[in-house]
Amino acid sequence: HLIPVIAIDGPSASGKGTVAARVAAALGWHYLDSGALYRLTALAVLQRGLQLDDAQQVTAVAAALDVSFLEGMILLDGEDATELIRAEAVGEAASKVAVLPSVRAALLQRQRDFARAPGLVADGRDMGSAVFPEATLKVFLTASAEERASRRYKQLIAKGESVNILQILQDIEQRDARDRARSVAPLQQLPDAHLLDTTQLSIEQAVKAVLDWWQAVS
Numbered sequence: 387h388l389i390p391v392i393a394i395d396g397p398s399a400s401g402k403g404t405v406a407a408r409v410a411a412a413l414g415w416h417y418l419d420s421g422a423l424y425r426l427t428a429l430a431v432l433q434r435g436l437q438l439d440d441a442q443q444v445t446a447v448a449a450a451l452d453v454s455f456l457e458g459m460i461l462l463d464g465e466d467a468t469e470l471i472r473a474e475a476v477g478e479a480a481s482k483v484a485v486l487p488s489v490r491a492a493l494l495q496r497q498r499d500f501a502r503a504p505g506l507v508a509d510g511r512d513m514g515s516a517v518f519p520e521a522t523l524k525v526f527l528t529a530s531a532e533e534r535a536s537r538r539y540k541q542l543i544a545k546g547e548s549v550n551i552l553q554i555l556q557d558i559e560q561r562d563a564r565d566r567a568r569s570v571a572p573l574q575q576l577p578d579a580h581l582l583d584t585t586q587l588s589i590e591q592a593v594k595a596v597l598d599w600w601q602a603v604s
């Protein structure tokens with residue numbers, strides 16, 4: 387019953403999602419994008435016209451979240467939400483609902499259910515600390531704030547959005563500060579996590595580093 391888990395935590399726009407998904411594909415394992423669950427909760431709250439800081443209502447929404455992950459597509463209440471949840475405003479809203487302990491508790495079992503044979507690669511902020519503390523391998527994946535802002539900037543430009551790099555840098559720093567400062571399951575580098583600073587690394591190099599660590603512990 388012991389399913390191997392690789393937990394990859396780190397700040398926003400660090401590229402941990404891309405790296406985690408590629409590591410999962412290389413190993414033939416399942417992949418959990420835990421941030422998507424917080425984004426979906428926030429989107430559902432906004433769509434219902436509720437307040438992001440109304441703990442009771444937001445928790446009810448999180449507990450009853452109707453989502454399915456199908457081959458790279460994410461459905462919310464049966465509708466395609468794949469692109470919608472990637473909006474900056476939804477990421478911002480997600481980090482607000484994520485400070486509520488009852489919301490985190492409501493999403494806990496849903497995340498643990500992703501751990502199925504032959505293994506799981508999970509990315510987020512508290513994969514190694516709260517959701518999968520027994521993970522076989524823990525990685526703290528980061529990059530300088532400037533590098534993360536520039537990666538996010540290029541992504542948004544490629545999508546045809548008009549964006550300001552300084553605004554993006556500010557948003558990233560504000561979101562990190564909120565994720566690090568919250569009292570429950572804050573973003574942190576655990577003592578037993580391997581530090582992977584990708585500021586100067588390609589995606590391929592980052593994926594290889596994780597796979598090498600996995601080989602060393604498995």
Ligand code: C5P
Pocket residue numbers: 398399420421422424425477480481482484509510511512513561565
């Ligand atoms: O990783 P992503 O940017 O999609 O996450 C959106 C927000 O959800 C984060 O800023 C964070 O506040 C929250 N989150 C969290 N715990 C996780 C994953 C995401 O609190 N495991």
